Amino acid sequence: MMNLQNDRVWNAKWIGAGFTHVSFKAAAKPAPFFRKSFSFAGKEKQAEVFFCGLGWSELYLNGKKVGDSVLDPVVTQYDRRSRYVRYDVTKLLRKGENVFGVVLGNGWYDCSTNEVWHFDKASWLDYPKFIFELELDGKPALLSDASWKCLREDGPIRFNELRNGEFYDARRERDGWSAPGFKDTKWVPASIVPGPGGVLTEQTIPPCKVMARISPVQVFKSFDGAKIYDVGQNITGWAYIRVKGAAGAEIKLRYAENISSSKDQILQDNISSYIQSGETQTDRYTLKGGAPEEWEPRFTYHGFRYVEVSVTGEAEILGLEGCLVHTSFRSLTEFKSSDAILNKLFECTRWSFIDNFTGIPTDCPHREKNGWMGDALLAAETGLFLFDMASSYHDWEQTIADAQRPNGQLPGIVPTSGWGFNWGSSPAWDSAFILIPWYVYIYSGEKRILEENYEKMKRYIEFLGTMATGHIVGFGLGDWCHADISRITDVRVTSTGYYYADTVVMMKCAELLGFKDDARTFRTLAVEIKDAFNKMFYNGDGTYAKGEMTALACALYQRLCPATECAKTAAKLNEAVLANGCRTDFGILGAKYVPRALAGYGYAETAYRMITQPAFPGWADWVNHGATTLWETWSGDSSRNHIMFGDIAAWMMQYLAGIVPDEKHPGFSELTIRPFAPEDLDSLDVSYSIPGGKVKVNWKKKNGRFHLALTVPKGIPCRVYLPDGSCREQKAASAVYECGWKK
Structure with missing residues (x-):
C-alpha cells in the first residue's frame, strides 16, 4: 500500500460537539457551532490558520466569515485522506480580544439519507468534527482542544443533508456569537474526538464559490x-x-x-x-x-x-x-460561430461541466452527485479545453488512488463508501485513473500527476490482466444510454478497447518517466491485446463485431484497427452514419468515438452533419427541445444535467477551430492549427489560453474563399494546415491566410 503521510505536523486535537444520543438517522441533526476567544498582542507580522472541518465547514473571525468559499473542504476518501484549508488572517486580527468561530455541516462525512450508494454506511461515518491551528510568525498560537465552547443542539441550522436539503430556524440565531463580548456561559466545552482515520494534506484546488x-x-x-x-x-x-x-x-x-x-x-x-x-x-x-x-x-x-x-x-x-x-477554476475559452445550434451546444456543454464540478467531477448535481469515473473521463478533454483543470484533476486522481484496492481494482464512483467495485466499475470508467493524468500532461505539460500515480496506475493494468481471457476483457459497463438497448455494442469491444488504450498510455508514461523495463513490458502487452482484439472482432471487410457505429469507431479511435484496414473501416463508419440519416446510433462511448473517428479519418463533414442534424436521437434535438444543459439520455426521460455526452465541445475546439493537442509537444509548446470549415458553417471565432499565452482562431468563408486570422503566443512555433491542403509555418505572432475552402 502507498505510505500516506500528513504534509505538516499537527499539535491540535480533533474536536466535536460530543453527541452521544443524537442518532445518525435522526430527522433533525442540528449543526454545531463553536467559538474560542483569545488575546492578540499585535506584535507578530504573519497570521495563518490551518483548518479542516468535516464534512463541510465555515470559519469565522471577529464576527465575519473568513474567505468566500463554500462547501469546504472538498470531499475525499475520508478514511484515507482529508483536506485542510490554509487561510491568511493577518489583516483580520486586531489587538486585544479576538474570537474564532466554526460551524460544521454534515456534507459527505455524515450522510444519514438512505440511498443506493450506501454513504449512510460508509466506514468513516461519524459526527462532524474539526481540527484548527493558528500560527503567528510560524509558531503555534491557538489550537483546537477541549477549551473551545460549543452550541450543540440549539443552533439555527436544524437539519442539513447533502441529498435532501437544509432547514433553518432564524429564531434560534445567536447574534454576535463569533465576535468579542458574546456571553457563552450556556455553551458547553467541546469534546476531543477521534480523527477521521486518514492523513491530512492541504487543499490546493480552487475552492467552490457562489x-x-x-x-x-x-x-x-x-x-x-x-x-x-x-x-x-x-x-x-x-x-x-x-x-x-x-x-x-x-x-x-x-x-x-x-x-x-x-x-x-x-x-x-x-x-x-x-x-x-x-x-x-x-x-x-x-x-x-x-x-x-x-x-x-x-x-x-x-x-x-x-x-x-x-x-x-x-x-x-x-x-x-x-x-x-x-x-472556481479559471475559464480558458471563448467560442462563437455562425451556427446558432452549434453555439448553444457549446454553451450547454460548458454549463453541464461547471454544474458537475463541485470539488470533484460528478455525473449530475441533483439525483446522485457521485464522482462517476466514466462521466469524468468522457468529459475530461472538454474540461481541459474550457478551464484550467490541472490542479482539480490532480486532487481527484489522488482520491482515486486512495480508493483503489490492494489488488489494483477500482470502484465506479470516487469517492466511494465501498459501493461500485462490483456493479458500476468497468475499464471504460476506471480508465479515468490512467487517461485523465495523460490528458493533463498533454494539455498542460504537467507530468507530476503521472509521477505520483504511476505505480498505482501500473497496478490497475495488472488487475485488468487478471480479468482478461486471452487478452479480451469482458466485464463492466459499456456504451451506456444508447437510445436502442438492442443495438448496444458488445461490452468486450469497448472494455478491451480501453485495456489497450490504457496499456499504450502506460508504455508512454514508462518511457517518459524512465522505466525502460516497464515500457518494454507494456509494449509487448499492447501488441498482444491488439492482435487478440482483431482476431476476435474484425470481420475482414472493414467492419467490427456486428457493424455498430460504436464498434467501428472504437477500433479507429483506440488505434486497434490495423493500418492497412483503417481506410476501409472509416469508410464503413461513414456509410453507417449517412445511412442512418446522420442520427446518433450509440451511447456515451460512441458519442466520443464516432465524431473523432470520422473527423480523424477524413469524414469531418459527416461528423458535423451528425452533430447539428435536428432529428431524434441527436445533440441538436436537445437544443430544439429547450435544453440549457446536456441530458443523460437522448430522449430526455431522466436527468437533464449530465456531462457524459460532453466531449462534443472538445471536438469543436480540436476540429473546427483546429487547435490540436499533441503528446509530442505537451502544454502546446509547439502548435498545430488545422481548422475544418464545414459546408454549412460560415464563420468561427475562438480564443483559447494555453500555458504560453492565448491562441485566437478567427475564420470565415467569403466568395468561395477561406480567410483565417490567427494569433499565437510569441515565441511558440506554429504550423498551420489550411483547408486546401497547404501547410504554412507561422513566424509572427499574428498572421492572415487565404485559400480555397475545399481541396
Missing part, C-alpha cells in the same frame, strides 16, 4: 397556490431569499429541473428515484419576525432551474435569486 446570482426570468403559480420561480438556466447551487413576515412563519423551497407542460407543477420524479428517505431537494426557512430577512443554505446544494416556494403562516417573498455554485 460564482453568480441569477434573477428569475419568469414566475408561475402552482396548482396549489405556491410560486414557481424560473431562473432560465439549469444550474447547481441553491436559492437566496429575502422575506418579511411573522415569527414562526415557514418558507419551503423545492428545487427541480423540470416543470409540467401546464407550468403549474415542478417535476422531481426524474431525480428522486434513488433517494429513499427524507425530502428531495428541499430547504426550509423559519422566520424570526420583524425586519426583512435574508437567507441562503450553507451545507447542501441542488441541481435546478425551477424553485417552488410555498409559505406557511404570515410571510411575504420580497425576492429570490438562483445562486450558481461550482469550483
Whole structure:
C-alpha cells in the first residue's frame, strides 16, 4: 500500500460537539457551532490558520466569515485522506480580544439519507468534527482542544443533508456569537474526538464559490397556490431569499429541473428515484419576525432551474435569486460561430461541466452527485479545453488512488463508501485513473500527476490482466444510454478497447518517466491485446463485431484497427452514419468515438452533419427541445444535467477551430492549427489560453474563399494546415491566410 503521510505536523486535537444520543438517522441533526476567544498582542507580522472541518465547514473571525468559499473542504476518501484549508488572517486580527468561530455541516462525512450508494454506511461515518491551528510568525498560537465552547443542539441550522436539503430556524440565531463580548456561559466545552482515520494534506484546488446570482426570468403559480420561480438556466447551487413576515412563519423551497407542460407543477420524479428517505431537494426557512430577512443554505446544494416556494403562516417573498455554485477554476475559452445550434451546444456543454464540478467531477448535481469515473473521463478533454483543470484533476486522481484496492481494482464512483467495485466499475470508467493524468500532461505539460500515480496506475493494468481471457476483457459497463438497448455494442469491444488504450498510455508514461523495463513490458502487452482484439472482432471487410457505429469507431479511435484496414473501416463508419440519416446510433462511448473517428479519418463533414442534424436521437434535438444543459439520455426521460455526452465541445475546439493537442509537444509548446470549415458553417471565432499565452482562431468563408486570422503566443512555433491542403509555418505572432475552402 502507498505510505500516506500528513504534509505538516499537527499539535491540535480533533474536536466535536460530543453527541452521544443524537442518532445518525435522526430527522433533525442540528449543526454545531463553536467559538474560542483569545488575546492578540499585535506584535507578530504573519497570521495563518490551518483548518479542516468535516464534512463541510465555515470559519469565522471577529464576527465575519473568513474567505468566500463554500462547501469546504472538498470531499475525499475520508478514511484515507482529508483536506485542510490554509487561510491568511493577518489583516483580520486586531489587538486585544479576538474570537474564532466554526460551524460544521454534515456534507459527505455524515450522510444519514438512505440511498443506493450506501454513504449512510460508509466506514468513516461519524459526527462532524474539526481540527484548527493558528500560527503567528510560524509558531503555534491557538489550537483546537477541549477549551473551545460549543452550541450543540440549539443552533439555527436544524437539519442539513447533502441529498435532501437544509432547514433553518432564524429564531434560534445567536447574534454576535463569533465576535468579542458574546456571553457563552450556556455553551458547553467541546469534546476531543477521534480523527477521521486518514492523513491530512492541504487543499490546493480552487475552492467552490457562489460564482453568480441569477434573477428569475419568469414566475408561475402552482396548482396549489405556491410560486414557481424560473431562473432560465439549469444550474447547481441553491436559492437566496429575502422575506418579511411573522415569527414562526415557514418558507419551503423545492428545487427541480423540470416543470409540467401546464407550468403549474415542478417535476422531481426524474431525480428522486434513488433517494429513499427524507425530502428531495428541499430547504426550509423559519422566520424570526420583524425586519426583512435574508437567507441562503450553507451545507447542501441542488441541481435546478425551477424553485417552488410555498409559505406557511404570515410571510411575504420580497425576492429570490438562483445562486450558481461550482469550483472556481479559471475559464480558458471563448467560442462563437455562425451556427446558432452549434453555439448553444457549446454553451450547454460548458454549463453541464461547471454544474458537475463541485470539488470533484460528478455525473449530475441533483439525483446522485457521485464522482462517476466514466462521466469524468468522457468529459475530461472538454474540461481541459474550457478551464484550467490541472490542479482539480490532480486532487481527484489522488482520491482515486486512495480508493483503489490492494489488488489494483477500482470502484465506479470516487469517492466511494465501498459501493461500485462490483456493479458500476468497468475499464471504460476506471480508465479515468490512467487517461485523465495523460490528458493533463498533454494539455498542460504537467507530468507530476503521472509521477505520483504511476505505480498505482501500473497496478490497475495488472488487475485488468487478471480479468482478461486471452487478452479480451469482458466485464463492466459499456456504451451506456444508447437510445436502442438492442443495438448496444458488445461490452468486450469497448472494455478491451480501453485495456489497450490504457496499456499504450502506460508504455508512454514508462518511457517518459524512465522505466525502460516497464515500457518494454507494456509494449509487448499492447501488441498482444491488439492482435487478440482483431482476431476476435474484425470481420475482414472493414467492419467490427456486428457493424455498430460504436464498434467501428472504437477500433479507429483506440488505434486497434490495423493500418492497412483503417481506410476501409472509416469508410464503413461513414456509410453507417449517412445511412442512418446522420442520427446518433450509440451511447456515451460512441458519442466520443464516432465524431473523432470520422473527423480523424477524413469524414469531418459527416461528423458535423451528425452533430447539428435536428432529428431524434441527436445533440441538436436537445437544443430544439429547450435544453440549457446536456441530458443523460437522448430522449430526455431522466436527468437533464449530465456531462457524459460532453466531449462534443472538445471536438469543436480540436476540429473546427483546429487547435490540436499533441503528446509530442505537451502544454502546446509547439502548435498545430488545422481548422475544418464545414459546408454549412460560415464563420468561427475562438480564443483559447494555453500555458504560453492565448491562441485566437478567427475564420470565415467569403466568395468561395477561406480567410483565417490567427494569433499565437510569441515565441511558440506554429504550423498551420489550411483547408486546401497547404501547410504554412507561422513566424509572427499574428498572421492572415487565404485559400480555397475545399481541396
